[in-house]
Each structure stands twice: as C-alpha cells, then as structure tokens.
Amino acid sequence: MxxxxxxxxxxxxxxxxxxxxxxxxxxxxxxxxxxxxxxxxxxxxxxxxxxxFATKDELLFSSVEDELEILNQYIKSYIEYDGEKPRVNSVMELFEHIQEDSKIVKGLFKTESADFFFEKVEIYWNHRLEEYLQSKLPLGKNPKVPIKILTNHISSTLINLLKWWVNNNMSYTPSQMDQYFRDLINPCIDSVFYNDSTKS
Amino acid sequence: MxxxxxxxxxxxxxxxxxxxxxxxxxxxxxxxxxxxxxxxxxxxxxxxxxxxFATKDELLFSSVEDELEILNQYIKSYIEYDGEKPRVNSVMELFEHIQEDSKIVKGLFKTESADFFFEKVEIYWNHRLEEYLQSKLPLGKNPKVPIKILTNHISSTLINLLKWWVNNNMSYTPSQMDQYFRDLINPCIDSVFYNDSTKS
DNA sequence: ATTAAACTGAACAAAGTGTTCAGTAATGAA
DNA sequence: TTCATTACTGAACACTTTGTTCAGTTTAAT
The missing domain is CATH 1.10.10 (Arc Repressor Mutant, subunit A)
Structure with missing residues (x-):
C-alpha cells in the first residue's frame, strides 16, 4: 500500500x-x-x-457535493433563445432526477441546513442566468425589472417549486411541474422585456 | 405586589x-x-x-411574535379585485416597515432559524391568498396552475424579494421594490387565469 | 414593616465536542 | 510469507454547553 x-x-x-x-x-x-x-x-x-471530517457541517457539505454538481448541470439546458424571445426551457428532467434520487433529497429538504445547499445552487444558477439574459438583452429595451432581481426570481421560483413538490409528496408528475414552472415564469419574462403596457 | x-x-x-x-x-x-x-x-x-424561556429557540420565537403579527396584517390589503382581474395590490408599506424596523429584521434575516419565521409568514399569507383567489375564481375557467401552487408562488416571491432586498443593502426604494413585485406577479396571474394562448 | 413574587448565582449532573494515543487490523509489496 | 505502511479502534481526557436546583437577596405593593 x-x-x-x-x-x-x-x-x-x-x-x-x-x-x-x-x-x-x-x-x-x-x-x-x-x-x-x-x-x-x-x-x-x-x-x-x-x-x-472536522465538523458535522463539513460532512453534510461533502455528502452533498455530488448532488450539487448534478443540479448545476441541469441549469445549462435551462434557457433557450428562439430568435425572438428568451424563454425558460424544460426542467422536467430536473424534477425526474429529484424523484428518482428522493432518498438523499428528502433528507436534505428537511434539513435546516438545507439553505446553505440551496444558496449554492441559487448562486450558480443566478450566475448562469444573468450571463445569458445580459447577452441576449433586446437592444434599445430597458427591462422593467433589474436583471439581477429577475434572475433571482427565476432561480428561487424553481427552487421553491422543488421544495413545495417534495414537501407535498410529489403529487404532480415531473411533466406537470415543468409546465407549471414555465407558466409561472414565461409570462413574467415576456412582460419584463417586451410588454410596456402592463398596468399595475 | x-x-x-x-x-x-x-x-x-x-x-x-x-x-x-x-x-x-x-x-x-x-x-x-x-x-x-x-x-x-x-x-x-x-x-x-x-x-x-425553556430554550433559545423559544426565546427567538417569542421575540419575533410581534413582528410576525405586523407582517401578517400587511397581507390583508395585499390583493385587490377591480371587478375584472385579481391583481396584487401595493406592498410598498411592507417594504417601508422593513426599512424602518431594520434592526430586528436584519438580525432575523441572517439567522439560520429565520426559516421557521418565514414559514409561519408564508403559511398565513398562503391561507389568505388561497381564500381570496378561490372565492374570486372566474366562473367556467380552469386556472392553468393549481391554486395552491400559485399562492405559494406569490408568497414566496414576496418573501424572496424581501430577503434579496435586505441582503443587498436595500439599494432600491420601497416604491421601486413594490413595482418590481407587481411586475413579476401580475403578468403571471393574468396568464394563469385569462390567457390560454401563452406558448411555452 | 410585612409579604409575595421575582431575581441571583453557585453548584451540579448530563450530554456533546474534539483530541490524543497506544493498540489492532488490513493490504500492497518484497 | 513476511514486512512495512496506512487506516481504523476506542478508551481516556479536557472542555463547553445545557438545563436544574436551591438557599439567599432584591423589589415593590400593601
């Protein structure tokens, strides 16, 4: 040896x-x-x-690193640009992954320390999203909402949906959850970038 | 005595x-x-x-009860119904309150245990919102997204905006944040209730 | 002044943390 | 098989924190 x-x-x-x-x-x-x-x-x-491991937290974080890497990968196919409008793409595979891997995830979602995990996910997703939206900003248009707030909104909406889903026994299919996510986010992206007439 | x-x-x-x-x-x-x-x-x-106090957590919760009551009150003027469309109303006062009260709130937002607090806020807000949206559901229309998911989305969007704002030095005015909140939520409410043609 | 309630703080047991170290087990290489 | 190395064991230890107990002190209303 x-x-x-x-x-x-x-x-x-x-x-x-x-x-x-x-x-x-x-x-x-x-x-x-x-x-x-x-x-x-x-x-x-x-x-x-x-x-x-020096501490319990260090163990938790090390245990979760692989999971983090996997979740980070999903963000890469997360947005599409169809030539006219930026839109969030399907995140069904993400929900499917969570469903299959629910042993580790369920424990994690119960953890009070889960936030340190989701914070890391969110930081990575925000970074990616911001990069993307900035580069695809329609010329001559000012978004109604600051990009950083929008990206933060998109990430946290997805994470929130994931949490809600896991904590409610995953009672909808990954395909449904994916649809709901896009129904919640795409109109909002449209409005922020293109619709100047939404009254509020 | x-x-x-x-x-x-x-x-x-x-x-x-x-x-x-x-x-x-x-x-x-x-x-x-x-x-x-x-x-x-x-x-x-x-x-x-x-x-x-029996435990530290009990102290924290008791310390926070008043704040919780205040935040719960804000939800009551949170939604309006203009006869045609349900829309979220101004939450500017909520942001103003947080700004004035930032001593207690800033500490609270740093706490890992803050979640137990926001959970309670969210439960109350969800309850109120669900009650409201259910009663005002346009007849003959099926929402594209389950009401529970929509209410959860609205509450968590607001809480998320609050957290983001506090953690970013409150760099926008309460009035701006209020506007951003409505820009993020109202198009999404419109779409869920009234627009059957949003492609995704 | 009397009295009841609230506060004090030292002492205690119990539980958890993190370190140390002498001894044991496993494994690759000779 | 033997040897050397590395990993694992677990008891012992010092330290921190928790939560309780209790005899004594302070406070303030009557």
Missing part, C-alpha cells in the same frame, strides 16, 4: 459515514443528530470520524 | 433578554450564540433566563 491512489478502505469508511447521516436524517432533524449517533450508525470509531 | 397584573419587572427582564439576543445577532450567527452569551449581555441570572 504505497501507491498514491486512495485506499479503498477510506472511500468505504466515508461512504458508511455518509449513508449513516442520511439514514439518520430520515428519522430526525439534522440539528438533533449527534456525531455519536452517526458513528454508531456507521459502525466507525470516533477518531476515524474526526480524521475524515 | 398581589395584583394579577404582570409585574413590570418581568416585562423589563424579558425585554432585556430579547434585546441582548438581537444585539448579539448583529455580531454572530444565531447558532453560535450561547445562552451564556445572552445572559451576560442582558445582565440577567442564569435561572432567570430559564424561568422565562
């Missing part, structure tokens, strides 16, 4: 700890889970835990 | 504890504040604290 490749034992141990955390999150709130709970569930020594 | 009126000392003590918490929240995260911190700042004995 001299090679610089990671010992498989290490990965196995980390995964056991990881799974113990999410298993526990199905039973109680993240804040109430102790490190003792985790190492008992994972069958791992106390010092082993601390050799891998 | 036999009367059944509350001792003024009690109120004074509770207020001292209360103010200590919010004073501390300007300096560090709620999770990192210990009860020892609070009683030191409030100049109050340990057992006094526990005679008033």
């Amino acid at each position: 001299k090679g610089n490749e990671l010992d498989r034992r290490v990965l196995k141990t980390r995964q056991a700890i990881n799974e113990a955390l999410f298993s526990l999150m199905e039973e109680k709130r993240y804040n109430k889970i102790t490190i003792q709970d985790i190492i008992d569930r994972a069958n791992v020594g106390r010092s082993t835990f601390y050799s891998h | 036999k009367g059944n009126e509350l001792d003024r000392r009690v109120l004074k003590t509770r207020q001292a504890i209360n103010e200590a918490l919010f004073s501390l929240m300007e300096e560090k995260r709620y999770n990192k504040i210990t009860i020892q911190d609070i009683i030191d700042r409030a100049n109050v004995g340990r057992s006094t604290f526990y005679s008033h």
Whole structure:
C-alpha cells in the first residue's frame, strides 16, 4: 500500500459515514443528530470520524457535493433563445432526477441546513442566468425589472417549486411541474422585456 | 405586589433578554450564540433566563411574535379585485416597515432559524391568498396552475424579494421594490387565469 | 414593616465536542 | 510469507454547553 491512489478502505469508511447521516436524517432533524449517533450508525470509531471530517457541517457539505454538481448541470439546458424571445426551457428532467434520487433529497429538504445547499445552487444558477439574459438583452429595451432581481426570481421560483413538490409528496408528475414552472415564469419574462403596457 | 397584573419587572427582564439576543445577532450567527452569551449581555441570572424561556429557540420565537403579527396584517390589503382581474395590490408599506424596523429584521434575516419565521409568514399569507383567489375564481375557467401552487408562488416571491432586498443593502426604494413585485406577479396571474394562448 | 413574587448565582449532573494515543487490523509489496 | 505502511479502534481526557436546583437577596405593593 504505497501507491498514491486512495485506499479503498477510506472511500468505504466515508461512504458508511455518509449513508449513516442520511439514514439518520430520515428519522430526525439534522440539528438533533449527534456525531455519536452517526458513528454508531456507521459502525466507525470516533477518531476515524474526526480524521475524515472536522465538523458535522463539513460532512453534510461533502455528502452533498455530488448532488450539487448534478443540479448545476441541469441549469445549462435551462434557457433557450428562439430568435425572438428568451424563454425558460424544460426542467422536467430536473424534477425526474429529484424523484428518482428522493432518498438523499428528502433528507436534505428537511434539513435546516438545507439553505446553505440551496444558496449554492441559487448562486450558480443566478450566475448562469444573468450571463445569458445580459447577452441576449433586446437592444434599445430597458427591462422593467433589474436583471439581477429577475434572475433571482427565476432561480428561487424553481427552487421553491422543488421544495413545495417534495414537501407535498410529489403529487404532480415531473411533466406537470415543468409546465407549471414555465407558466409561472414565461409570462413574467415576456412582460419584463417586451410588454410596456402592463398596468399595475 | 398581589395584583394579577404582570409585574413590570418581568416585562423589563424579558425585554432585556430579547434585546441582548438581537444585539448579539448583529455580531454572530444565531447558532453560535450561547445562552451564556445572552445572559451576560442582558445582565440577567442564569435561572432567570430559564424561568422565562425553556430554550433559545423559544426565546427567538417569542421575540419575533410581534413582528410576525405586523407582517401578517400587511397581507390583508395585499390583493385587490377591480371587478375584472385579481391583481396584487401595493406592498410598498411592507417594504417601508422593513426599512424602518431594520434592526430586528436584519438580525432575523441572517439567522439560520429565520426559516421557521418565514414559514409561519408564508403559511398565513398562503391561507389568505388561497381564500381570496378561490372565492374570486372566474366562473367556467380552469386556472392553468393549481391554486395552491400559485399562492405559494406569490408568497414566496414576496418573501424572496424581501430577503434579496435586505441582503443587498436595500439599494432600491420601497416604491421601486413594490413595482418590481407587481411586475413579476401580475403578468403571471393574468396568464394563469385569462390567457390560454401563452406558448411555452 | 410585612409579604409575595421575582431575581441571583453557585453548584451540579448530563450530554456533546474534539483530541490524543497506544493498540489492532488490513493490504500492497518484497 | 513476511514486512512495512496506512487506516481504523476506542478508551481516556479536557472542555463547553445545557438545563436544574436551591438557599439567599432584591423589589415593590400593601
């Protein structure tokens, strides 16, 4: 065992700890889970835990990194430009992914610390959206609402829909949720960019 | 001191504890504040604290109850019905209130536990909005998006705007923010109730 | 002055955190 | 198989925080 490749034992141990955390999150709130709970569930020594993670939050974040990467990827096919109007594209695959992966996600959505996760998702999405909308701004038009507020609105609407859906037993299909998302956002994009006559 | 009126000392003590918490929240995260911190700042004995509040969360919630009541009141003038279309009404006063009261609110918005607060606001607002929209549903029309999802969208959009605003140094006026809110929501209400032709 | 309620703060038990370290187990290389 | 290395174990420890208890003190109404 001299090679610089990671010992498989290490990965196995980390995964056991990881799974113990999410298993526990199905039973109680993240804040109430102790490190003792985790190492008992994972069958791992106390010092082993601390050799891998300095704090519980660090464990949570590391557990969630892959999920974060996946969600970030979805944003890339998130907007289309049909030559005339920017519109949000289908996010059905995102909802489908959440549905399949609901074990990790359900725990995460219950976590009080979930916000640190969604914050990261939102920051990435906002960045992408802003880049896109800025570059496609109709010349000579001033958006009725600042771009930063609009992008923030779009991201948080999607995240909010996801949360609502998960917390209401996913009682609509991914396809329906996708449609609802676009019904909520596209008229608003139209109005912000093109419709100067909307009274309010 | 036999009367059944509350001792003024009690109120004074509770207020001292209360103010200590919010004073501390300007300096560090709620999770990192210990009860020892609070009683030191409030100049109050340990057992006094526990005679008033069982936990730190209970203190936070009690501190925030008045604020909650105020925010709930704003929702009541939140929607108008002009005889033809339901539309969100001005929420400028809400933004103005937040601006004036920013001491308590800023601390609250930083709190990881803020969500328990906004959840309560959202539940109340959703309830009111749903009641309203249901009763005013245009006959013979089916909304494109379920009412519950729409109400949830409206509430969370407003809360999200508030959060964004506070976290970005309130760099727009309450009047502007009010306008942005309506620009984001009204086209979407129109579309959900009246426009069957929005392609997506 | 008397009295009842509120506050004080030290002492305590319990639970959790994070570190240390001597010992054990696993594994790749010789 | 043996050896060396690295990872894991778990008991012991110091430290922090929590929440309770209680004897004594302060406050203020009567």
